[in-house]
Amino acid sequence: MAVKHKPKLAVWKFASCDGCQLSLLDCEEELLAVAGAVDIANFPEATRAVVRGPYDLSLVEGSITTPRDAERIHQVRRASKYLVTIGACATAGGIQALRNFKEVKEFISIVYATPGYIEALNKSTPISDQVFVDFELQGCPINKYQLLEVISAYLNRRKPNTPPYSVCLECKRRATVCVMVAHGTPCLGPVTQAGCGAICPSYNRGCYGCFGPKETPNTAALAKRCARIGMSDPDLVRAFRTYNSYSEPFRRESIAHEQK
Amino acid sequence: MSMPMFSLTECFILSQKSFPRLFEVLQAKGYQVIGPTVRDGAVVYEQLSSVDELPCGWQDDQGGGTYRLKRRADNALFGYGVGPHSWKKLLHLPAYCLWSAQTENGKLQIAPGDGPAPKLAFLGVRSCELHALAIQDKVFLRGKYVDPAYRQRRENALIVAVNCAQPSGTCFCVSMNTGPKASFSFDLALTEVIESGQHFFLVETGSPQGAELLGQITEQKATQKDKDAAARVVANAAAHMGRTMESAGIKDLLYRNYDHPRWEDVAARCLSCANCTMVCPTCFCTTVEDATDLAGKQASRWRKWDSCFTMDFSFIHGSSVRASTKSRYRQWMTHKLATWFDQFGTSGCVGCGRCISWCPVGIDITEEARVIRQNDGITLTKEQVHENQKP
Numbered sequence: 001m002a003v004k005h006k007p008k009l010a011v012w013k014f015a016s017c018d019g020c021q022l023s024l025l026d027c028e029e030e031l032l033a034v035a036g037a038v039d040i041a042n043f044p045e046a047t048r049a050v051v052r053g054p055y056d057l058s059l060v061e062g063s064i065t066t067p068r069d070a071e072r073i074h075q076v077r078r079a080s081k082y083l084v085t086i087g088a089c090a091t092a093g094g095i096q097a098l099r100n101f102k103e104v105k106e107f108i109s110i111v112y113a114t115p116g117y118i119e120a121l122n123k124s125t126p127i128s129d130q131v132f133v134d135f136e137l138q139g140c141p142i143n144k145y146q147l148l149e150v151i152s153a154y155l156n157r158r159k160p161n162t163p164p165y166s167v168c169l170e171c172k173r174r175a176t177v178c179v180m181v182a183h184g185t186p187c188l189g190p191v192t193q194a195g196c197g198a199i200c201p202s203y204n205r206g207c208y209g210c211f212g213p214k215e216t217p218n219t220a221a222l223a224k225r226c227a228r229i230g231m232s233d234p235d236l237v238r239a240f241r242t243y244n245s246y247s248e249p250f251r252r253e254s255i256a257h258e259q260k
Numbered sequence: 261m262s263m264p265m266f267s268l269t270e271c272f273i274l275s276q277k278s279f280p281r282l283f284e285v286l287q288a289k290g291y292q293v294i295g296p297t298v299r300d301g302a303v304v305y306e307q308l309s310s311v312d313e314l315p316c317g318w319q320d321d322q323g324g325g326t327y328r329l330k331r332r333a334d335n336a337l338f339g340y341g342v343g344p345h346s347w348k349k350l351l352h353l354p355a356y357c358l359w360s361a362q363t364e365n366g367k368l369q370i371a372p373g374d375g376p377a378p379k380l381a382f383l384g385v386r387s388c389e390l391h392a393l394a395i396q397d398k399v400f401l402r403g404k405y406v407d408p409a410y411r412q413r414r415e416n417a418l419i420v421a422v423n424c425a426q427p428s429g430t431c432f433c434v435s436m437n438t439g440p441k442a443s444f445s446f447d448l449a450l451t452e453v454i455e456s457g458q459h460f461f462l463v464e465t466g467s468p469q470g471a472e473l474l475g476q477i478t479e480q481k482a483t484q485k486d487k488d489a490a491a492r493v494v495a496n497a498a499a500h501m502g503r504t505m506e507s508a509g510i511k512d513l514l515y516r517n518y519d520h521p522r523w524e525d526v527a528a529r530c531l532s533c534a535n536c537t538m539v540c541p542t543c544f545c546t547t548v549e550d551a552t553d554l555a556g557k558q559a560s561r562w563r564k565w566d567s568c569f570t571m572d573f574s575f576i577h578g579s580s581v582r583a584s585t586k587s588r589y590r591q592w593m594t595h596k597l598a599t600w601f602d603q604f605g606t607s608g609c610v611g612c613g614r615c616i617s618w619c620p621v622g623i624d625i626t627e628e629a630r631v632i633r634q635n636d637g638i639t640l641t642k643e644q645v646h647e648n649q650k651p
Contacts, residue, residue, distance in 0.1 A: 172538030
């Protein structure tokens with residue numbers, strides 16, 4: 001059964017590049033259907049018109065990087081019945097979580113003329129570190145069809161089909177030749193969650209891990225194999241330290257190779 | 261090893277020069293020819309328009325987690341071992357729409373899923389793959405519940421088998437009694453003979469349909485000399501298996517070794533990425549997904565390849581039954597080599613070696629079986645179990 005009243009949708013931005021929320025505007029053909037199915041109540045990238053909360057469905061983009069945002073996310077949570085994080089920033093801290101491996105104050109002193117004006121938290125953290133999250137959609141950026149699927153599943157009161165298994169299933173279903181086995185190209189696909197449609201291997205590139213760790217990832221075994229086909233420890237640190245560097249499995253694996 | 265027999269039915273000769281005639285006849289009969297071709301550094305099965313697309317002069321080097329093409333010294337068209345694809349992708353589709361439904365003016369209309377099956381001719385089916393097809397036939401066509409989508413595609417398929425001349429480094433069909441000579445379930449079977457300056461195909465017929473086709477292609481009967489040459493090709497292949505697996509008594513071996521320490525060992529290496537199950541020509545498991553539109557007016561139900569290596573596969577109210585990689589690997593291997601006998605009356609493994617080559621970390625089912633056999637009956641002591649559970 002579809003939800004009876006038209007649900008109010010809100011899109012919230014924290015520390016992020018806006019790419020994930022733009023996936024919603026990127027829906028083009030489906031955008032009218034989205035606008036028909038939900039009341040777009042708060043989406044500054046699309047419209048200045050703001051409808052007051054509470055909101056039925058909140059899409060949260062970005063990570064928490066400032067004391068102010070750490071407060072604001074609680075207001076968003078209070079105003080939202082169902083809160084979905086979209087993208088690597090909101091679910092894993094994003095590319096800006098690279099600072100979590102260093103001392104942020106040092107960066108600030110080098111980059112800004114008046115460091116005193118900068119109020120930044122020491123770590124970039126996912127939304128789920130601050131508030132309860134109903135559903136996390138992984139990806140950097142998210143896949144627009146998965147976003148539509150999450151919204152559609154919400155409207156139809158069913159579980160979204162965003163499988164937590166590896167990219168390998170998508171590669172094999174589309175009959176892509178494995179780049180790791182056939183070319184010796186290191187690939188994060190076996191530890192990365194599906195959802196992108198296995199784009200990079202279909203262009204003979206290894207997976208970069210944009211969609212973050214899959215369920216039960218065995219990063220150690222994959223890293224061992226990647227080392228055998230030519231990756232050095234610094235290479236491995238860099239491979240696991242991209243958009244999802246602060247997700248627990250990738251964080252642990254990168255540290256293991258940093259310490260070697 | 262006794263020499264393979266080539267004399268039960270009359271054999272014919274197809275010269276290399278007249279090989280394109282096979283394509284012409286198949287295409288004239290309305291078949292799409294699906295066969296081997298080189299793409300992205302591997303021999304894959306795709307639609308072919310001419311004989312020029314066959315992997316002429318290519319062979320492969322395969323091992324645990326590696327596959328590389330290399331040039332042959334001759335112009336063999338079928339001088340390679342099986343690659344990443346299997347024929348199941350054409351019979352048991354990776355994603356298949358079962359049905360769709362829509363509401364219009366308050367009325368619910370249900371439409372059937374994917375359209376009629378195409379007429380496909382499979383060219384280059386290996387003996388292990390014929391056995392795999394027979395196994396999937398049992399799964400989808402025998403018993404009470406017949407799969408109509410599979411049946412339609414299977415009935416439409418014409419099979420041109422090719423006996424193996426060059427097994428890969430991960431092949432072990434001889435151990436599994438599934439090859440290398442095609443012995444059943446084909447319309448035509450070819451053996452590619454390249455010796456003493458000659459290059460020809462010995463052709464056997466396996467069905468009236470195959471015989472009728474062949475009649476339009478060649479009338480040249482094979483001599484005993486030709487048959488002997490073909491028998492040598494197959495015998496040579498049988499003598500060059502890359503792997504072996506002691507299959508006698510393997511069912512009971514695995515049944516009595518559920519607690520073998522090797523399962524922990526393999527779990528530490530296994531990525532639970534599901535590649536082995538995707539490339540396996542007999543693995544048949546699927547998941548069903550519903551798709552809905554935003555307006556709640558259209559819905560479709562999809563069946564997609566799934567794997568016992570995913571958590572959702574064994575999710576039963578509340579959690580996954582096989583949460584550990586150990587239990588998932590054990591489930592897969594025990595199903596292939598043991599419980600499959602109880603379920604379908606045969607082994608679930610045909611010895612094609614794909615799961616070895618296409619495992620990104622090179623886990624080798626023959627090696628796992630060998631280690632368990634060598635240490636038959638070993639279980640962990642309480643102290644070892646405790647040690648393993650430490651983080």
